Amino acid sequence: MVHTFKFEDILLALDVESGAVHMLDELSFNAVNAVNSGMDPNSLPYPNEDIQDVLNEIEELKSGKMFDCPAPLPVNRGGQNVIKAMCLHVAHDCNLRCKYCFASTGDFHGERKMMSLEVGKRALDFLMEHSGKRKHLEVDFFGGEPLMNFEVVKDLVEYGRESEKKYDKQINFTITTNCVGLNDEIIGFINREMHNVVISLDGRKSVHDSMRPTVNNKGSFDIIVPKAQKLIAERGDKEYYARGTFTSKNLDFAKDVEALVDLGFRQVSVEPVILPENSPYAILAEHIPSIRSQYDLLAKMLLSHRKEGKWFNFFHFMIDLENGPCLKKRVTGCGAGNEYVAVTPDGDIYPCHQFVGHESFNMGSVIDNNLREDIRNKFKECNIETKRACSNCWAKYHCSGGCAANAYIFNGDIRKPYELTCELEKKRTECAIGICIKEREENDKV
């Protein structure tokens, strides 16, 4: 399968199965498209000699396994089941009342409560005991707002560091925070201990304040921004993301990315809200053309900023063509419900943070060391080799079949990808590849 597309002024072809990328001239672009659609390329309005040249070049690339490669053999997904990543819901409560919150403003449709240190320790033990031979483990402090339970976060990091030695593991801790509770002590702790920080910030003040009010219905932008800026200023080269959400109310979200960059954030991720169609903030199919244009604008902005020395990164435009994930990772995706689980304040286990509150997905408990293998196997078998919609999709090795939670929430089946997000993912992938190739070409000129 070969996917062709235009990015700015260049024409590209992605060989889906091998990952090879080719730059095409207009003639070869039209010829490849003709072949893809079952047309005779000789019917194109070009001299037959030129068309024959293109067809010869295609044959040469095919023999070099860089064009229209066959699908590889199914990936072996057998072997030991391990859990390597955990989303730890240390607080099912929040000090903001975001209008689009999938966690129902922090309580996940349940009681507002905090995780105790004992449950947290048990969760880390559970991770250690189920991680098999995996050396690198991940624990994300999540909520609600995890800083509302900061003492437990601190104690759990200390406990985790002891466990690393005991089990010969390395834990990368991360925290996803709205920054309201940050102070100098917490900033110091986060910058010392957290491998990554995800800062929830939507962009322009007006956009952020309208969607992310405090409990007293006041804007939170002015509370958050100085604290978040201090955090990243003292963070050095360590990883972070300013992570925003866009809704139907700010479909011009490229301006929000720009606002975040202007505030000094260099690692940015602004993503579509996930809400049912009846929500006034939901992204609908009719919004797709406008969102696609925004991604084009954003790509242009990213390239021009970088050229001018104002480097920033947009999470969904990142791609590592040379040293990207192996096939098995691309087939299996995020690992939710299999390698990755979420644990609630009560110690209940769910396939990921987005399934918390959906009782049919309760997989057991870290308290009694119980894990439902039947649910786990369903997730293990949910991958691009088993999802019908993915088999003929050119972007399958880039999104790995999309988010299982979105599939369940919108289509009632973890194996039926949510089409709207598929369309957006395809556009982002084209931009990511385009940016990568454009920058390489520019560098080659220098």
Next chain:
Amino acid sequence: MKHIKTVQKSCIDTSVSTGCGECQASCQSACKTSCTVANQKCVNEKK
């Protein structure tokens, strides 16, 4: 080649030795509401 320029050679590692699983879980980085895998690095250095 006159019409087609290869700007990235085949890069999806299909060898049987792949799949060590030491890489980051895709949802622990920034997204939390979507799944993107290709923007991640393999933690093993390619030979």
